[in-house]
Amino acid sequence: MKGAAPINIRILDKEYVVSCSTEEHEDLIASARILDERMRHARDVAKIYGAERIAVMSALNIVHEFLQALRAQENKSASTTQSITRVIERIDSALGENQPFPIESEKSSDP
Structure with a gap:
């Protein structure tokens, strides 16, 4: 780990002592804060007992939320x-061309 501290x-x-690169300190602190909040919620509100x-x-809850966000992003993508494919098809149709628009490198290869 380069620049680990x-x-x-x-x-x-x-209290835990964790080594990570200095660039990752803020993310580690934020991650620890979120985990602490979730664990306190599990203990105090959900009445789950035992540290393990x-x-x-x-x-499990954090990973579940991560997977939901990942799926939502994949669906959005x-x-x-x-949508882009439909727009391209409409443009091609409006131009009356069945051939894709030539790319610069393809144009320059012709003598």
Whole structure:
């Protein structure tokens, strides 16, 4: 790890020393803050007991939310690709051309 330095984080009233690159310090602190909030919620609101169970349930919830966000992004990307394809097809149809527009490198290869 280039430029690694130890950093203290606190999760569920327990101190941890973690080594990471200096560029990642802010992200690590933010991650620890989110994990601490989730674990406190699991303990205090959801009434889950035992540090290991709290950690596992919090991790499962965080990963579940991550997968939902990932799927939503993939769906958005697929939808955008479909929309762009439809626009290109409409442009091609409006121009009355069945051939794709030549790319600069293809034009310059002709003598």
